[in-house]
Amino acid sequence: MTAPPVLEVPVLEVQDLRTVFLTDAGPVRAVDGVSFRLGAGETLGIVGESGSGKSVTALSLLRLLEEPARIVGGQMRFQGRDLLAMRPEELQALRGDRMAMVFQDPMTGLNPVIRILRQLTEHMVSHGHHTPAAAKHRAITLLGRMGITTPERTVTGFPHEFSGGMRQRVMLAMGFANDPALLVADEPTTALDVTIQAQILDLLRGLNRDFGTAILLISHDLGVIGSVCARVAVMYAGEVVEEAATEAVLADPRHPYAWALVNAVPRIDQPLGAERRLTSIEGAPPDALDLPTGCRFAPRCPFRIARCETQHPPLAEVAPGRLARCWVTQAGAVLPKPGGTGFAEPGAERVRPEAAAPLLSVRGLVKHFPLPRETLFSPRRVVHAVNGVDLEVARGETLGIVGESGCGKSTLARLITRIHTPTAGSIRFDGQEIAGASAAAIRPLRRRMQMVFQDPYASLNPRMRIGDTLAEPLVAHGLLRRGAEARERVAELLSTVGLNPAWAARFPHEFSGGQRQRISIARALALQPDLVVADEPISALDVNIQAQILNLMLNLQERFGLTYLFIAHDLAVVRHLCDRVMVLYLGQVMESARSADLFARPLHPYTRVLISAVPVPDVGAQRGRQRVVLQGEPPGTLVLPTGCPFRSRCPIARPVCETPPPLAEHTPGRWAACHFPGEFDPGSSQALPSAQARAESPA
Amino acid sequence: MIRYVASRLLGAAVMAVLATLVVFLIANTVPGDPVLAQLGDIAASNPETVREWRAKWGLDLPLWERYGLFLRGLLNGDLGTSIASQRPVLEDILQYAPATIELATIAFILALAAGIPLGIAAAVWRDSWVDAAARMVSLIGVSSPTFWLAFVMLALFYGGLQIAPGPGRLDPIAFPPPDVTGLFLVDSILAGDWEAFHDAAAHLVLPSIVLAAATIGLITRTTRAAMLEAMGQDYVRVSRSKGLPERFIVLRHILPNALIPVVTLGGLAFANLLAGAVMTETVFSWPGLGRYTFRSAAALDFPAIMGITLVVSVSTLLVNLLVDLSYALLDPRVRR
Numbered sequence A: 001m002t003a004p005p006v007l008e009v010p011v012l013e014v015q016d017l018r019t020v021f022l023t024d025a026g027p028v029r030a031v032d033g034v035s036f037r038l039g040a041g042e043t044l045g046i047v048g049e050s051g052s053g054k055s056v057t058a059l060s061l062l063r064l065l066e067e068p069a070r071i072v073g074g075q076m077r078f079q080g081r082d083l084l085a086m087r088p089e090e091l092q093a094l095r096g097d098r099m100a101m102v103f104q105d106p107m108t109g110l111n112p113v114i115r116i117l118r119q120l121t122e123h124m125v126s127h128g129h130h131t132p133a134a135a136k137h138r139a140i141t142l143l144g145r146m147g148i149t150t151p152e153r154t155v156t157g158f159p160h161e162f163s164g165g166m167r168q169r170v171m172l173a174m175g176f177a178n179d180p181a182l183l184v185a186d187e188p189t190t191a192l193d194v195t196i197q198a199q200i201l202d203l204l205r206g207l208n209r210d211f212g213t214a215i216l217l218i219s220h221d222l223g224v225i226g227s228v229c230a231r232v233a234v235m236y237a238g239e240v241v242e243e244a245a246t247e248a249v250l251a252d253p254r255h256p257y258a259w260a261l262v263n264a265v266p267r268i269d270q271p272l273g274a275e276r277r278l279t280s281i282e283g284a285p286p287d288a289l290d291l292p293t294g295c296r297f298a299p300r301c302p303f304r305i306a307r308c309e310t311q312h313p314p315l316a317e318v319a320p321g322r323l324a325r326c327w328v329t330q331a332g333a334v335l336p337k338p339g340g341t342g343f344a345e346p347g348a349e350r351v352r353p354e355a356a357a358p359l360l361s362v363r364g365l366v367k368h369f370p371l372p373r374e375t376l377f378s379p380r381r382v383v384h385a386v387n388g389v390d391l392e393v394a395r396g397e398t399l400g401i402v403g404e405s406g407c408g409k410s411t412l413a414r415l416i417t418r419i420h421t422p423t424a425g426s427i428r429f430d431g432q433e434i435a436g437a438s439a440a441a442i443r444p445l446r447r448r449m450q451m452v453f454q455d456p457y458a459s460l461n462p463r464m465r466i467g468d469t470l471a472e473p474l475v476a477h478g479l480l481r482r483g484a485e486a487r488e489r490v491a492e493l494l495s496t497v498g499l500n501p502a503w504a505a506r507f508p509h510e511f512s513g514g515q516r517q518r519i520s521i522a523r524a525l526a527l528q529p530d531l532v533v534a535d536e537p538i539s540a541l542d543v544n545i546q547a548q549i550l551n552l553m554l555n556l557q558e559r560f561g562l563t564y565l566f567i568a569h570d571l572a573v574v575r576h577l578c579d580r581v582m583v584l585y586l587g588q589v590m591e592s593a594r595s596a597d598l599f600a601r602p603l604h605p606y607t608r609v610l611i612s613a614v615p616v617p618d619v620g621a622q623r624g625r626q627r628v629v630l631q632g633e634p635p636g637t638l639v640l641p642t643g644c645p646f647r648s649r650c651p652i653a654r655p656v657c658e659t660p661p662p663l664a665e666h667t668p669g670r671w672a673a674c675h676f677p678g679e680f681d682p683g684s685s686q687a688l689p690s691a692q693a694r695a696e697s698p699a
Numbered sequence B: 001m002i003r004y005v006a007s008r009l010l011g012a013a014v015m016a017v018l019a020t021l022v023v024f025l026i027a028n029t030v031p032g033d034p035v036l037a038q039l040g041d042i043a044a045s046n047p048e049t050v051r052e053w054r055a056k057w058g059l060d061l062p063l064w065e066r067y068g069l070f071l072r073g074l075l076n077g078d079l080g081t082s083i084a085s086q087r088p089v090l091e092d093i094l095q096y097a098p099a100t101i102e103l104a105t106i107a108f109i110l111a112l113a114a115g116i117p118l119g120i121a122a123a124v125w126r127d128s129w130v131d132a133a134a135r136m137v138s139l140i141g142v143s144s145p146t147f148w149l150a151f152v153m154l155a156l157f158y159g160g161l162q163i164a165p166g167p168g169r170l171d172p173i174a175f176p177p178p179d180v181t182g183l184f185l186v187d188s189i190l191a192g193d194w195e196a197f198h199d200a201a202a203h204l205v206l207p208s209i210v211l212a213a214a215t216i217g218l219i220t221r222t223t224r225a226a227m228l229e230a231m232g233q234d235y236v237r238v239s240r241s242k243g244l245p246e247r248f249i250v251l252r253h254i255l256p257n258a259l260i261p262v263v264t265l266g267g268l269a270f271a272n273l274l275a276g277a278v279m280t281e282t283v284f285s286w287p288g289l290g291r292y293t294f295r296s297a298a299a300l301d302f303p304a305i306m307g308i309t310l311v312v313s314v315s316t317l318l319v320n321l322l323v324d325l326s327y328a329l330l331d332p333r334v335r336r
């Protein structure tokens, strides 16, 4: 590492950066006057919804833009050197050396046909820092530092041999190979599971601390940014609209868009309120081809004043060290706390519906997928996706299902809606057994249980007008005839989900992601179902749209008494929306309880770890919060787990865990499958004595 | 890796057995009566002669028995006897094959050596004059009929400019090098006969260009498309962000990925070359399998047809085996 310069020159200084895409339709102003400054060893986050210009900013910094993008204005200085004036060779010498970048998708970012070792060392050698032998040594050391347990073996492998989390560690090691002064990380954890995300964020914090590398972290998730970055710049429509300490923005945003962003997401580190509706703003970001002349947020801004429509606000200081681009807050106004209902007393949550006769009751559900043989003679392998799941859902209730990727959440949803046929077990829907029922026998029940999928685009037929998409199931089930009657119902459905009924004649591609998810919901509602199974319905959406969809789901539930099975990996959302929560691991239930109880005091170590993995801003009460970062990754699903499935990663596993713990009811309605429930509790000084824990679980 | 190779070898063996069955069935169910094609009209009108003739060639036995005999023969290296030449088919094939192997191999090397660099250049300098030129070359190669191209080349370079030798493998007055492999280039080197080497090489130029033309076009196109596809991959941007030189990125990161589809095409292209050989050999009086095939087919000489088809199928299987094995070298995802 070089000694700190005598004169404090910032690592990166960006002034009024402007990047446009020269498209046939005209110049798209993707980045339009972005300024910020990053000192040596500092951390800055960039947050904003998709399309706000975050990645283009990052690519502009490294001058990695591709056709038809052009940097048309501004200044960028890296350690005092003008990046825009550099010749290609100078840039090449800088990239991957003093200035490194890590991209979002670790699955595609590594070259599939080149060994990890060469990908890690080639730029150490080409930048002239290391001989190949020294580079190899360093690569192995770095991988070890990134938390890879057998780096000597890992380097000899090819990318396809590793999971997404491992590959992201390799990408990080690649970024740090030449000990850069600045690391730009563009959504480095978005493609990863929450436990792996926690590991990677932990790593970033450590690297910043240990190597003094300045980090520019781009994310759509303020929680992620808050857990790593001291300062944050909020982007909207190509501009920075607010820049301040992350803590300050979270507590007291000074730009209405930042305000909407902060309040659109439920926070797991804050008490639940009685009001479950989230703050959401209507409308969409402006068309980058045709930006408003005044404030770019004006068409959607709830605090708009007359001046906003005509005059473009500058980014100006609203408080010491705080910049915001808003006429109203620059005049000294304070944005209100959202909701207005305040926080509820404990126990004031929604009364849980009575579980007299459950609408859905599942017992011992099993699903195994035999894989096709790899070669003629290799043994047939089997994916054990779901391995004995019991669950019950009462009418009008919302049951959340959480767990890491591959734990069987989606398969469970598809079994319940009988898209898949179970290998074993029973599914009773409203008293009727459907696990082994024929397609014909299920048909009448189909309209009473509907599914909403993660990808709203893939689940809508692109060549069908949405009016027809919505009318189709109605006509197919003989509930309506084509024509006026169907049109009327379609219009009604569209307005139920908050869309303009006149849009029935449009095709799916004419809608935004959020609107398409509304259409999927309208389609699910068309047949007036009792049960809606939603598999990650908001995961692909921006936080503001997420809030809209969640609010919509809440409204519809109240209006029609719907029962939801809600699958998600976002625990804060699940806590916010669900009455009860079930935690899955390797196709088995680890814990199931009322949402409030589960989050207040998880019994199963896995639940504890999942909750702890949710990135929360490192501010206030959370500062220095004891994080439990779960090591390793879930074992594969090709072998049926023996004993406690979690024991390979459990921080408190003991020999007795070789025998499978039963899913036992510990207090009414609280089930956990662990020999030592509640014992793993690093946050509290009063761990349950194990003897008591054992006494609680009926052997 | 070993398992992968073993399973591919086994697969190829199974395919080869299937090939014998298919070949046998096709050859024995061709429309047209070999009797009429072989015996004169008068002989064919005499039922006694026909019966004798059929018995001689085993045509009176049931189909499955004939297949059994055919297989037994194969195991003993006996492909049957050609009806037309009255010689063992294997001997015929061994006589004609080297000429074709030599021609097809040179054409194949030419197609790869021209097509791959052309495709790379076209992709790297996309939409430039290089790309346009590559597109012209591949268009001409793919769309000119082999027959026509062969005549044009002969007329232009042999008849007109007189810078290329005429048809055949050697000058009519030259002596072939002592026969070791039947491949004139190899044999002349073995014998140290540089004159013959030069003569054989010169005679190969035109026919191998003609034969390779379509394949050059296909390989150029495929390489270009595969390069462009690979260039759009995330790992290319990652390589740039690492500050690697552009040349290095193209040759070491993009090309190895782009070659994977090219190898697939290479396997198909070799089979195509063998088919194209019939035309080319006919125009260039090339004493190879193509011409032998042409003659045997015209005479409905079914033992010869079976033998040729079998040899072609097996060599196609071998090429595909090579393709599979080169996958394993190029793409670590397929070795397990």
Ligand SMILES: Nc1ncnc2c1ncn2[C@@H]1O[C@H](COP(=O)(O)OP(=O)(O)OP(=O)(O)O)[C@@H](O)[C@H]1O
Pocket: A369, A383, A384, A385, A403, A404, A405, A406, A407, A408, A409, A410, A411, A412, A569, A637
């Ligand atoms: N049709 C199928 N054939 C083979 N394996 C399958 C099939 N469907 C799912 N699986 C496997 O079953 C396991 C559970 O998959 P599932 O999709 O239910 O996980 P998930 O928890 O929903 O994950 P994610 O969060 O990534 O969607 C995985 O290992 C998956 O690869």
Ligand code: SF4
Pocket: A255, A256, A257, A295, A296, A297, A298, A299, A301, A302, A303, A304, A305, A308, A313, A325, A326, A327, A328, A329
């Ligand atoms: S300037 Fe006006 S429209 Fe823009 S964010 Fe502020 S209040 Fe809203």
Ligand code: SF4
Pocket: A604, A605, A606, A644, A645, A646, A647, A648, A650, A651, A652, A653, A654, A657, A661, A673, A674, A675, A676, A677
């Ligand atoms: S049973 Fe044992 S291994 Fe499993 S979660 Fe409980 S303590 Fe951990």
Ligand SMILES: [Mg+2]
Pocket: A409, A410, A536
């Ligand atoms: Mg899933």
